[in-house]
Amino acid sequence: MCLGIPGQILRVLPGEDPLMRMGVVSFGGVEKEVCLAYVPEAEEGDWVVVHAGFAIARVDEAEAARTLSLLDEAGA
Amino acid sequence: MRYVDEFRDPAAAGRLADRIRATVTRPWTLMEVCGGQTHAIVRFGIDRLLPEGVSLLHGPGCPVCVTPVGIIDQALALAARPGITLCSFGDMLRVPGTSGDLIAARTVGADVRVVWSPLDALAVARASPERQVVFFAVGFETTAPAVAMAVHRAAAEGLENLSFLVAHVLVPPALAAIAGARPRAVDGFLAAGHVCAIMGVDEYRPLAERYRVPIVVTGFEPLDLLQGMLQCLQQLEGGRAEVENAFARTARDDGNAAARAMIERVFEVVPRAWRGLGTLPDSGLGLRPAYAHLDAVERFDLAGIQGREDPRCRAGDVLQGQLLPTDCPEFDRACSPDRPLGAPMVSAEGACAAWHRFRRHT
Amino acid sequence: MKRIQMAHGGGGRLMQQLLREHVAAVFGEPVMHHDGAVLVGAMADGELVMTTDASVVTPLFFPGGDLGKLAVYGAVNDLAVTGARPVALSLALVLEEGLPLETLDRLLASVKAAADEVGVSVVTGDTKVVERGGCDRIYAATTGIGRRLPGVRIDARRVREGDRVLLSGDIGRHGVAVLSAREGLSFGGAVESDCAPLWGPALDLLTAVPSAPFLRDCTRGGVAAVLHELARAAGVSVSVEEASVPVSEPVRGACAILGLDPMSLACEGRFLAVVPPAHVDAALAALSEHSQCPGAAVVGTIGAADPGGAVWLTTAFGQERPLDYPSGEHLPRIC
Numbered sequence: 001m002c003l004g005i006p007g008q009i010l011r012v013l014p015g016e017d018p019l020m021r022m023g024v025v026s027f028g029g030v031e032k033e034v035c036l037a038y039v040p041e042a043e044e045g046d047w048v049v050v051h052a053g054f055a056i057a058r059v060d061e062a063e064a065a066r067t068l069s070l071l072d073e074a075g076a
Numbered sequence: 077m078r079y080v081d082e083f084r085d086p087a088a089a090g091r092l093a094d095r096i097r098a099t100v101t102r103p104w105t106l107m108e109v110c111g112g113q114t115h116a117i118v119r120f121g122i123d124r125l126l127p128e129g130v131s132l133l134h135g136p137g138c139p140v141c142v143t144p145v146g147i148i149d150q151a152l153a154l155a156a157r158p159g160i161t162l163c164s165f166g167d168m169l170r171v172p173g174t175s176g177d178l179i180a181a182r183t184v185g186a187d188v189r190v191v192w193s194p195l196d197a198l199a200v201a202r203a204s205p206e207r208q209v210v211f212f213a214v215g216f217e218t219t220a221p222a223v224a225m226a227v228h229r230a231a232a233e234g235l236e237n238l239s240f241l242v243a244h245v246l247v248p249p250a251l252a253a254i255a256g257a258r259p260r261a262v263d264g265f266l267a268a269g270h271v272c273a274i275m276g277v278d279e280y281r282p283l284a285e286r287y288r289v290p291i292v293v294t295g296f297e298p299l300d301l302l303q304g305m306l307q308c309l310q311q312l313e314g315g316r317a318e319v320e321n322a323f324a325r326t327a328r329d330d331g332n333a334a335a336r337a338m339i340e341r342v343f344e345v346v347p348r349a350w351r352g353l354g355t356l357p358d359s360g361l362g363l364r365p366a367y368a369h370l371d372a373v374e375r376f377d378l379a380g381i382q383g384r385e386d387p388r389c390r391a392g393d394v395l396q397g398q399l400l401p402t403d404c405p406e407f408d409r410a411c412s413p414d415r416p417l418g419a420p421m422v423s424a425e426g427a428c429a430a431w432h433r434f435r436r437h438t
Numbered sequence: 439m440k441r442i443q444m445a446h447g448g449g450g451r452l453m454q455q456l457l458r459e460h461v462a463a464v465f466g467e468p469v470m471h472h473d474g475a476v477l478v479g480a481m482a483d484g485e486l487v488m489t490t491d492a493s494v495v496t497p498l499f500f501p502g503g504d505l506g507k508l509a510v511y512g513a514v515n516d517l518a519v520t521g522a523r524p525v526a527l528s529l530a531l532v533l534e535e536g537l538p539l540e541t542l543d544r545l546l547a548s549v550k551a552a553a554d555e556v557g558v559s560v561v562t563g564d565t566k567v568v569e570r571g572g573c574d575r576i577y578a579a580t581t582g583i584g585r586r587l588p589g590v591r592i593d594a595r596r597v598r599e600g601d602r603v604l605l606s607g608d609i610g611r612h613g614v615a616v617l618s619a620r621e622g623l624s625f626g627g628a629v630e631s632d633c634a635p636l637w638g639p640a641l642d643l644l645t646a647v648p649s650a651p652f653l654r655d656c657t658r659g660g661v662a663a664v665l666h667e668l669a670r671a672a673g674v675s676v677s678v679e680e681a682s683v684p685v686s687e688p689v690r691g692a693c694a695i696l697g698l699d700p701m702s703l704a705c706e707g708r709f710l711a712v713v714p715p716a717h718v719d720a721a722l723a724a725l726s727e728h729s730q731c732p733g734a735a736v737v738g739t740i741g742a743a744d745p746g747g748a749v750w751l752t753t754a755f756g757q758e759r760p761l762d763y764p765s766g767e768h769l770p771r772i773c
Binding site for chain 2: 002003004005006008019027028035037038039040047049051052053054056057059060061063064067068071072
């Protein structure tokens with residue numbers, strides 16, 4: 001396991017129950033409705049990892065950039 | 077694709093491979109516990125970028141592969157009943173039971189539907205009140221929160237026609253079983269990045285301490301895997317046995333609190349039978365009493381169903397890293413993806429499937 | 439709402455009414471009067487090529503296309519990849535009792551529009567009705583007749599080691615578009631089916647490179663299936679560079695979340711061509727004129743003789759591995 005794909009939240013859908021918080025997430029232009037209940041801090045524009053219809057984590061973009069620059073440096 | 081392609085850069089991969097080569101002074105054996113990592117390693121040929129002395133063993137990280145035949149038979153029994161709609165992840169459809177699989181069941185009229193999310197099973201149940209809908213809940217901790225949400229909503233809505241065949245398994249007990257095996261075949265572990273995104277990196281610290289073994293939380297793309305391996309090897313060369321997080325963009329020390337809270341609310345830890353490892357205490361998730369009315373085994377009286385594995389299938393040895401798929405006598409003979417003897421040959425993340433698809437020519 | 443009844447297939451008054459009011463209204467009166475059409479002057483020059491295609495799709499209407507378009511393009515494209523200019527089509531329909539007539543009308547209009555686009559006529563046909571449950575709404579079968587271009591020498595046995603393998607455009611759009619409209623997997627956004635007629639691009643490619651030994655359209659089973667057909671038919675190994683295979687971003691995204699491989703997803707408006715290395719530039723230039731060839735590219739090379747017809751994929755990491763013949767089913771996965 002587990003297929004967890006990073007996608008960008010295009011919009012959070014209106015609704016009152018935080019357990020039903022849904023959003024539309026884009027994966028390279030393909031849009032899918034995803035449950036955002038487990039990423040209450042995530043907003044439109046954020047990147048999340050999606051598995052089985054749920055966002056399971058927010059991508060820490062600063063951390064990602066840091067990792068990539070370390071990988072670039074190494075051996076450069 | 078962002079946050080995917082950057083972590084597949086071949087030049088950076090070459091540099092990491094160089095660093096690994098420069099780090100290693102003696103043979104080491106690493107094990108990745110996650111089937112997704114197994115698939116990526118074999119597909120991208122990561123293992124072939126490693127120096128001679130570093131061996132990779134594939135662990136029991138494929139929830140499809142470790143699901144015992146008996147549970148598959150329970151799913152087949154449900155699918156065979158008229159009036160029942162079985163909803164399942166696509167991964168399970170071709171896993172062989174004692175006789176036949178869900179695809180074969182469908183050809184003789186079983187209502188088996190592939191879903192992408194457990195929420196889809198909720199939708200099916202709401203749309204078909206006259207049918208009993210059962211969701212086949214397989215997966216590690218990564219998938220448990222999604223199923224927990226579906227269970228919780230089913231209960232909250234008072235849905236009477238939805239139930240769950242629960243087969244969730246937990247990673248730490250499997251890792252402990254392998255780390256604790258004597259003789260121990262594995263020097264260091266790559267822990268599953270998405271499982272840790274849910275459960276937290278901290279969960280593995282007691283294991284590293286108890287078994288004196290480095291555990292590096294690792295992602296799924298080639299650069300993630302190589303970075304995880306590098307850190308694990310650096311620890312081994314330096315005589316350290318700690319938990320490190322090489323997947324910090326997604327996995328945090330305490331994981332996902334909201335997801336863990338929902339798991340805790342709906343499930344309790346139970347003993348679980350694992351193909352190949354036997355029954356491990358505290359290694360699975362089952363529905364708590366408050367949700368027991370949604371348990372398909374209870375509702376449909378399935379407890380008596382025992383499965384019978386094909387005796388030729390060496391899944392157990394493969395899942396513990398004791399047998400390479402290509403060393404199994406039935407590999408690509410009696411056993412292939414079209415005619416699998418066991419789950420590891422049919423699951424997309426199974427070691428046998430990965431080797432058959434990407435390496436059978438070697 | 440008006441629907442197909444069993445009597446519409448009975449050969450009597452109601453059937454005549456159906457044909458007159460719905461079929462002839464679209465294709466013209468003569469269609470009603472013949473079960474077999476004489477193709478006048480067809481033997482004058484060039485070889486006659488015939489193909490047939492059965493069209494079954496769920497849903498009937500999907501982003502970028504419908505059953506009607508598929509029925510026409512399927513036959514036309516089979517002719518195109520044998521180097522034959524499409525001349526005439528027949529159309530046989532199997533209708534399920536209960537099918538709304540409005541659905542039939544929409545699909546027939548689509549057939550007509552597609553045929554007009556290609557410049558081919560539907561000259562004859564047949565219609566049957568089955569009881570409710572006897573088929574899934576509507577099935578279509580098209581048979582196409584075409585006239586082969588002079589000088590075309592498409593024959594897999596002429597494929598040689600060192601020849602290059604080209605794809606006419608980016609892959610997998612049809613497969614994703616159809617999946618995206620299926621209940622339970624529905625997703626929105628950017629992917630329309632690539633279904634398109636290929637006679638134009640095939641003609642231009644064959645005019646620029648008359649010696650091209652192999653063309654084949656990618657349909658079910660996608661590029662992977664066609665690569666295997668090529669390898670077996672020609673008795674050679676084929677090697678493909680993964681990084682060269684054009685895949686659009688949305689198709690990659692859809693495949694990522696469903697766990698599918700774009701190489702085995704259906705296309706309905708793409709073909710693979712083998713051309714000698716000296717003619718690659720001319721071939722690509724010929725394709726670039728056509729809107730149904732976005733991202734046409736060289737993707738691989740023909741290897742040595744190999745009766746088993748192995749297909750190899752070289753990954754971006756420089757690793758060579760076998761590319762499997764697709765099993766034919768797509769099961770979205772979470773692992």
